[in-house]
Structures are given as structure tokens and as C-alpha cells.
Amino acid sequence: xxxxxxxxxxxxxxxxxxxxxxxxxxxxxxxxxxxxxxxxxxxxxxxxxxxxxxxxxxxxxxxxxxxxxxxxxxxxxxxxxxxxxxxxxxxxxxxxxxxxxxxxxxxxxxxxxxxxxxxxxxxxxxxxxxxxxxxxxxxxxxxxxxxxxxxxxxxxxxxxxxxxxxxxxxxxxxxxxxxxxxxxxxxxxxxxxxxxxxxxxxxxxxxxxxxxxxxxxxxxxxxxxxxxxxxxxxxxxxxxxxxxxxxxxxxxxxxxxxxxxxxxxxxxxxxxxxxxxxxxxxxxxxxxxxxxxxxxxxxxxxxxxxxxxxxxxxxxxxxxxxxxxxxxxxxxxxxxxxxxxxxxxxxxxxxxxxxxxxxxxxxxxxxxxxxxxxxxxxxxxxxxxxxxxxxxxxxxxxxxxxxxxxxxxxxxxxxxxxxxxxxxxxxxxxxxxxxxxxxxxxxxxxxxxxxxxxxxxxxxxxxxxxxxxxxxxxxxxxxxxxxxxxxxxxxxxxxxxxxxxxxxxxxxxxxxxxxxxxxxxxxxxxxxxxxxxxxxxxxxxxxxxxxxxxxxxxxxxxxxxxxxxxxxxxxxxxxxxxxxxxxxxxxxxxxxxxxxxxxxxxxxxxxxxxxxxxxxxxxxxxxxxxxxxxxxxxxxxxxxxxxxxxxxxxxxxxxxxxxxxxxxxxxxxxxxxxxxxxxxxxxxxxxxxxxxxxxxxxxxxxxxxxxxxxxxxxxxxxxxxxxxxxxxx
Ligand code: ADP
Ligand code: MG
Numbered sequence: 001x002x003x004x005x006x007x008x009x010x011x012x013x014x015x016x017x018x019x020x021x022x023x024x025x026x027x028x029x030x031x032x033x034x035x036x037x038x039x040x041x042x043x044x045x046x047x048x049x050x051x052x053x054x055x056x057x058x059x060x061x062x063x064x065x066x067x068x069x070x071x072x073x074x075x076x077x078x079x080x081x082x083x084x085x086x087x088x089x090x091x092x093x094x095x096x097x098x099x100x101x102x103x104x105x106x107x108x109x110x111x112x113x114x115x116x117x118x119x120x121x122x123x124x125x126x127x128x129x130x131x132x133x134x135x136x137x138x139x140x141x142x143x144x145x146x147x148x149x150x151x152x153x154x155x156x157x158x159x160x161x162x163x164x165x166x167x168x169x170x171x172x173x174x175x176x177x178x179x180x181x182x183x184x185x186x187x188x189x190x191x192x193x194x195x196x197x198x199x200x201x202x203x204x205x206x207x208x209x210x211x212x213x214x215x216x217x218x219x220x221x222x223x224x225x226x227x228x229x230x231x232x233x234x235x236x237x238x239x240x241x242x243x244x245x246x247x248x249x250x251x252x253x254x255x256x257x258x259x260x261x262x263x264x265x266x267x268x269x270x271x272x273x274x275x276x277x278x279x280x281x282x283x284x285x286x287x288x289x290x291x292x293x294x295x296x297x298x299x300x301x302x303x304x305x306x307x308x309x310x311x312x313x314x315x316x317x318x319x320x321x322x323x324x325x326x327x328x329x330x331x332x333x334x335x336x337x338x339x340x341x342x343x344x345x346x347x348x349x350x351x352x353x354x355x356x357x358x359x360x361x362x363x364x365x366x367x368x369x370x371x372x373x374x375x376x377x378x379x380x381x382x383x384x385x386x387x388x389x390x391x392x393x394x395x396x397x398x399x400x401x402x403x404x405x406x407x408x409x410x411x412x413x414x415x416x417x418x419x420x421x422x423x424x425x426x427x428x429x430x431x432x433x434x435x436x437x438x439x440x441x442x443x444x445x446x447x448x449x450x451x452x453x454x455x456x457x458x459x460x461x462x463x464x465x466x467x468x469x470x471x472x473x474x475x476x477x478x479x480x481x482x483x484x485x486x487x488x489x490x491x492x493x494x495x496x497x498x499x500x501x502x503x504x505x506x507x508x509x510x511x512x513x514x515x516x517x518x519x520x521x522x523x524x525x526x527x528x529x530x531x532x533x534x535x536x537x538x539x540x541x542x543x544x545x546x547x548x549x550x551x552x553x554x555x556x557x558x559x560x561x562x563x564x565x566x567x568x569x570x571x572x573x574x575x576x577x578x579x580x581x582x583x584x585x586x587x588x589x590x591x592x593x594x595x596x597x598x599x600x601x602x603x604x605x606x607x608x609x610x611x612x613x614x615x616x617x618x619x620x621x622x623x624x625x626x627x628x629x630x631x632x633x634x635x636x637x638x639x640x641x642x643x644x645x646x647x648x649x650x651x652x653x654x655x656x657x658x659x660x661x662x663x664x665x666x667x668x669x670x671x672x673x674x675x676x677x678x679x680x681x682x683x684x685x686x687x688x689x690x691x692x693x694x695x696x697x698x699x700x701x702x703x704x705x706x707x708x709x710x711x712x713x714x715x716x717x718x719x720x721x722x723x724x725x726x727x728x729x
Contacts, residue, residue, distance in 0.1 A: 003718050007226040011728060014224070014325050017266055023273070030279035032080070032155040034073050034164075042072035055149055056209070066117025073153060074103055074115035077164035082155055085115065087123035087145035088165040090180040091130040092589050094394075094480040096311050097170075099125035099145065100163065120166065121147045130170070131592070132178055133585025142173045148181060151308045154278045167308055176582055180482035183577055184304060187489035188212055190575040194496040195349055195357065198376075201503055201512075202369045209352040212489050215300030215469075216310045219341035219477045220317060221293050221329040222264055224729050227720040228327040233604050237597070238331035238396070238478070241605045241698070242613070244706040245337040246723035250290045263729055264294060267324045271296070274316045280309040290338040291726040300346060300469075303489070307482045310343075314478070326729075332476040333399035335722060336702075340400045341477035342407075345484055348469040349373075349492075359468045360447040364436040367444035368516050371426075372499055375523035377470065378413060380488075380495035381463055382530035384571070385411035386551060386562035388463075388472070391487040393559035394590065395597040397476035398691075402554050407462030407474040409559070410545045410552045412532035414461030418447055420533060426517070427524045434517040460536035490577045499523070556594050557687035563587040591683050598690045602675055605698055609668045612719055613705045617661040620712045624654050657711065664704045671697050 001009075040048060047068050053059040061069075077085065086098040101123075105114035123145040130143065145168035153166045170179035177183050188211055195210035228234050233241040268285045275282045281299040288295050296317075298309060314330055321328035333340040349357040360370045381388065388411050392401070400406035415423065422442050431438060448468070458464060462474040475484055499519060506515035529548040534541060545552060553559045562568055563583045572578040578586070628650050634640035635647075674694055678686050709717060 002715050003230065004720055004724075005715075007230060007720065008724065008728065010226050011224050014263075016262060017270070017324050022269075025276050029276045029281075032157070032277040033279040034076055034153040035279070036152070038076055039069070039072065042076060043069055051149070063117055066121055068117070070115045070117045070120035073120065073164070073166075074113060077153075077155060077162070078103060078113050080155060080162060082162040082164045084161070085119075085164040085166060086156075087125065087147075087168045089125075089145050089168040089170040090307075090311065090480060090482060091170060091178065092133070092180060092586065093131060093593065094180070094478075094483075096315065097125070097130065098163075098165065099123055123168065125170075130178060131589045132172065132176075133587070133589040133592075143170055143178050144173070145170050148185070148304070150185075150302075151305055152279065154312070157277075176585075177578070180480055180486070181304070181307070183582070184307060184482040184486045184489075186577045187486040187493070187575070188303060190493035190577055191349060191489045191496075194493040194500070194575075195351070198372070198496050198500045199351065199369075201500060201507075202365065202372075204351070204353075207351045207353060210349050210357070212303040212485060213300050213348050213350050213356075213469075214303040214306040214481065214485055215298055215346040216306060216475070216481050217295055217297040217344040217346070218310065218313060218317075219288055219293060219295045219343065221290070221334050221341065222267065222321060222326045222729070223292060223329065223725045225322065225325045225327050227725045230718065230720050231725075233601075233608060234327070234329070234334070236604045237601045238329065239334045239399075240336065240722075240725075241601060242608060242702050242705040242709070243336065243719070243722045244709040246721070246726055248723070248727070249338045261292075261729060263324060263326065264292070267321060267326055267328075268294070268296075270320045270323070271313075271317055274320060275313055278312060278316075280313055280316075282313070288339070288341075290335070292729065293339065293341065300348075302350075303347075303485045307480070307485060310481050330478040332396035332478060335726065337722075338726070340406060342400060342473065343475040343477050343479060343481065345472040345475050345481055345488075346466070346469045347472060347485065347488060356468050358465075358470070360444045362445050364439040364445075364513075367439050367442065368513065370444060371442075371520045372503070372516055373496075374419075374465075375520050375527065376495040376499040377492055378527040378530060379498065379523055380491040381411065381413055382527040383495070384491040384568070385530065386553075386559075386565070387487050387491055387568055388484075389551065389553055389559045390562040391484040392474045392476065392479070393556045394476065394479070395556060395594045396478055397474075398554070398556050400476065401474060402552075407460065408536050408541070408552070409554055410536070410541070410550050411462055411474075411530070412536065412545070412550065413530050414458045414464040414533055415531060416458075416465060417533075418443070419465060420531070422447075423524050423531075426521055427528070431514070431517065433511070434513040436513070438517075439513065458533065458536075461532070462536065486577065490572055490575050493575050494571050555688075555691045557591050557684050557691065560587050560590050588683065591687050595678075595683075595686050595690060598694060599675070599678070602671060602694060602698060605701060606668055606671060606675075608719075609664055609701065609705065613664060613708060614661055616712055616716045616718065617657060617664070617708055620716045621654065621657055621661070623713065623716070624650070624657070628654065657708070660704055660708050660711075664701060664708065667697060667701045667704065671701065 047065045050061045050065050051069065054061050084100050084102055086100045088096060088098050091097050103113040103115055105112055125143060125145060148167045148169055151167035153164055156163045156165055169182040171182060172178055191212050192210045196207055199207045231240065233239065272282050282296055283299045284297045286295055296313065300306065301309065317328045351357065357373050361367055389409060401409040422444060425442060464471045464473065472484060472488065475481065502519045503515050506518055529550065542552060564587055569580050569583050572583055573580065631640060635642065674697065678689055681689060
């Protein structure tokens, strides 16, 4: 029995985790968060008032008030058994980081739990190990974490203890954002400023604040943990670097929304339970297209919360999977030849009166406002599609974008039949004077009723209107959603401000309705090229998009260059989201991350070739050679009367395998040379070499390895196979 077979046997013996008694969710939702209600119970009324002013108007609280809140938070946490606290933040790697500290403090030789306002508000992790892209020069190695009071603190439970996690931003000594959260918060302020001004035009005078809202649909794979342990590619890079396709993949489409296997089901129950405890409103869960691919979707929330919750959910998924002897794969392309995993970012804006700005509304006034919001978004996506493309550019996602399964690297907008008709009508008939009846006649008011079913048909569009929200579908499954939201918010804030300015200008000489419709008409025409209702996976779209002049950027490093463009930097500076230095540093960090990931992948492939593939090939060869020798002996002795053809066949089989091993080795040696050459290159130059030469070479090596896998005797192949990982659980 080889190691792979023993793993298959072990999987047979895996016992289902017996689920706890199901509990009523409303009874325990958020019990592990220091929620507003919890705070009210423990903090004085006066301090709560200051806290509200801090949250809503940015007025800071006093040191004494901070102490009071910290003490309340500590009491709540230690009552629940927490012994440590951690400033929880999101460095630019996209992961989350924690700096742990104890509540314990010694006073006159006596141990007691203590937590001060200053420790709650400001932390000082050693920032030198987090990427800063050149912002933080060596003499200034300090980075600070600072409490984000808009996202509630929560408890992380592990078997033997609990830690209070405090959501934080992460900044350098001079206030540069070293993380993903601060820019997201600033982009929400930009949205608020622009949208409040915009809404004032439409006589929504009471609105003080607008936020972006977001519901990320999270795809993932589950495989048995035993396989994972034997696959260093999965363990080190998150994806399989080699592996022959399974004869059955997703062709039968029998997985999508199929009945969920019991092991997966139990995993989902427990993920939901853990998520509910920390206040993550998970709502749907179902099977996806590929075997053992699934999805979770939450109920949407304010972006900042949604982003924190998505990071927490991914962490919970990883952790809970292990308890079920499973591994949760969040990589964008864990398996070649079947669908990868993405994340659909459902996005909209809501005002503080609870109105969704992408709700088409019922009255002419609401319809008009909706149209103006819509064209502002079209304007943003059309003129800044390069930034949106950059927001989803990283090594993992490069495998999906442009492949025939995920939205392509070309950004376009899908609006659906009804809305397209409305815009076409608007485009044709610009009126001198617009009446309320004209607006009603357009039929915007009817949209909400037909939308739900009418708009969801096109699953291939990267940016689709799906009824009162847009769905940005090109995000990668492992991605921290903060950056795409931040970029989306910024360009849309910018376009909303532009639209507001245009309307204001025209309203000086025209009545309001006519002014708005003129701006809408102009922008419908201006942005027409970004709208595409057809199949985004079709080859014709690539040609058509090129004719329209829409960019189609396949390489991550090329896409990231959008962060360096002067005009783009100006927008981010004007909206107060990122400074020039902050944008440039992000470009450098993300190119560097791409290079690091590819270097790790190439080295992992090299080792797998040398340690698994080639030895398996040689073992099998020696086995064959022995047989050939024995048969030849028998033939010479006259006790075997096989056809000559049988001997030639065996010899050509030997030759075939010898050659395959040779090709694998030859290309792997070439890869070694290429990696040596890459060592002398930095940043973009290295990324270009990797994209142009290393990736195709790795694919080539893979092809030969996969060929070998399908001819080598089963007992000589130690690496778990696709057909096992994807179908046996
Ligand atoms: P789909 O449109 O993909 O079929 P749903 O209608 O269930 O699926 O919505 C998908 C996600 O969109 C959910 O997470 C949902 O909460 C979110 N969503 C719905 N409305 C909004 C909104 N106004 N803003 C942001 N996200 C939203
Ligand atoms: Mg969706």
C-alpha cells in the first residue's frame, strides 16, 4: 500500500463531527461582540453621548471617557473568560494581523486585570515586518494601530482560551495608511460628502450621512485534510501546481445547488454558528458549479463592517474546516480545468434615513434621482475601469480573469433589458423641456417589479446591475474586499461630484428636471461603450471590446500601473483617500507580492518534480525495464512465444516514459536558470519575466507531469489525484 492508498483508507475512517443541538439564532447572535447594547449597559450615559459624537461627527473623546470604555470592554471580555486582548488590523498583504497583549497587570505584587483607554485606542506593534512599499523608511520603523470604534470588538475563541479582538487601523508615525482599513474608511467619507451634496440638489436636505453598503458572496472548496497534507503545493501555495484532470469534472453540472454532502453540511452548520456568535449575518449557503465547491453569502452591511466580517468569516471557515478533518481552500484557482473561486461584491449606497440610492423609486423625483446616480456610476466605471481592474489584480486572480469562466479582464457594465431600453430612449430623445410625465413615461418606476428576474440572467458580466445594487463579480475568493470597495467608492464619489457640478451649472439657466435630464442624456451617450449585455466569455467580445477601445489587461503588473497614473493619483488626493506616496507604495507592495508568490510557486514545483514526479517515473521505469528483461529471457529460452509487436510495444512504452521524464527534467532545469536570472531583477522587470516566461514554462512542466501521472502505475504515484480530492470525501 503506498502512502496515497493509506490516505484513502484513513478518509474512510473519518467520523462525522456530531453537530450540537441546533440553537435559535436570535438567542445568541452577536453574543461574542461588544455591541452597542452591551456598551450601553456598562458605560455612563454621558460617555455614550461623547462616543456617539465621535462616531458620527468625528469629535474625539476625552482620556477619561476612553478609560471608562476600556474598562467596560475589559470587564465584559474577562467575564466571558478572555485573558488576552489584541489589536486586530489588516496590513497591505490582505491578511489580518494581531498583536496580543495580556490584561494582567501587577500592582504591589498582586495580579489584577487592567486595560486603559490609551491601550484601547493606540497600540504599537512592531511594524518593521509589515510591507510599507517604501513609505516607512528604516529610521522610522514604527507603526501604530488605532481603534476603529465603528466596528465592534469581538472575542476569538480557541479551545483553551479567548482573546478580545479590537478592530484597528494601522498607520505610520507620520500618519500614512499602512493598511487596508483606513483608506476604506476615508473612501466612505468621500462617498458621504459627494452623495450628501448630490442629494441636497434633489431636496433631500435631512440627509447628513451616506455610506456604501456591501454583501460579498464567498466561494470556496472543501477537501479532506489527509490529501492536503500530502500535497505541498496546496499547503505552500494554496493551489495544485500539477495534477491530471479527473475524467469526470464539472461537465455533468450535477453539483450546482445539489444536495450538500453531510460532511460539508456539518461544516456549514458550524461555520454559521461561529459566525453568528461574532455578529456576522450569514444568510445563504449552497453548492457551486465545481465538485466540492460551495458558497456563503451574508446579509449586506455597511462596507467597513462587511469587510471586517468577510475577513473574520474566511478565518472561521479555515478554522472550522480543520475541526471536521477538512481543509477550506480559498485560492482563486486551486484546481486546473474546473471553475475557480471568486467573490461577488454586491455594492450600493444608503443614506442615514435608510434609503438605498440605487432603488429606482416610485415617484418621478425618485426616478430622476436614480437615473442621475446610475449615470454617475457609469461615468465612474467607464472613465476609471483601469482602477477597477487594478483593484482585483493579484497573482491568484490572474488565473481566472480572461479564462473562460470568470469575468474577463475587460471591465464592462450589464444593465439588463429594461434599463437598457430606458437608456436607449433617453439617448434618442433629448428634450428641450422635461415634464414629470416624461419621466414617468420612461418606466423607471416599473423597474423594481421586473428587476429581480430580468437582470440576473447574465452571469458573465464583471459589473452587473442586479436590482437596487451593482455586483462587481471579478474579485478573487481569497481577496480582502477593502481595496476593491475603496477604489469603487473613490471613483464613484468623484463621478457623483462631477454630476452634481454639471447639474448645478445647468440648473442656473434651465428648470431642475430639464437640467438633470440633459446631464443624464449627455452621460448616457458619453459612457455607452462601457455597456455590454452579451456573453462576456465569448471570443467575439474580446474583438468587440478592442474596437470600442476598452482595455484588456491580462498581466497583474500591467493592471497595477493604474495606481501610478497622474490623473488617477489626482482623484485619490482630491477625494482625500490616498496620497501620491500611498498610491505609489501600494503599487510597489503589490508587484512585490506577485513576485514573491510566483517565486514560491516555482520553487515548490521544482521540489515536487524532483522529489515526487521524477522518482515516481524512475521507479516505474525500473519496474518496466525489469519486466522487459525477464520477458526477453523467457523468449530466448523459447518459453515465450509472444509476437515481436509485443516487445516493440513494451520498448516504446519505456521510451515514451523515459522521454517524458527527460522533458520534465529539461524544462525544470530551464526554470532553475530562469529563477537565477530573476534574482537580478526587481519589481516590474521581474514581474514581467515571470508573467511572460515563468508562467508558460510552469504550465509546460505541468503538462508533462500530468501526462506522466496518467501512465505511471497507480502504486508508484504518491500525490493525491484530482479524481480523489474532488470526489472522495
Ligand atoms: P443574487 O443577486 O446574487 O442572486 P441576492 O439577491 O441574494 O443574490 O444578493 C446577494 C448579496 O447581495 C447578498 O449578500 C445581499 O445581502 C447583497 N445585497 C442586497 N442588497 C444590497 C445592497 N443594497 N447593498 C449591498 N449589498 C446588497
Ligand atoms: Mg451574485
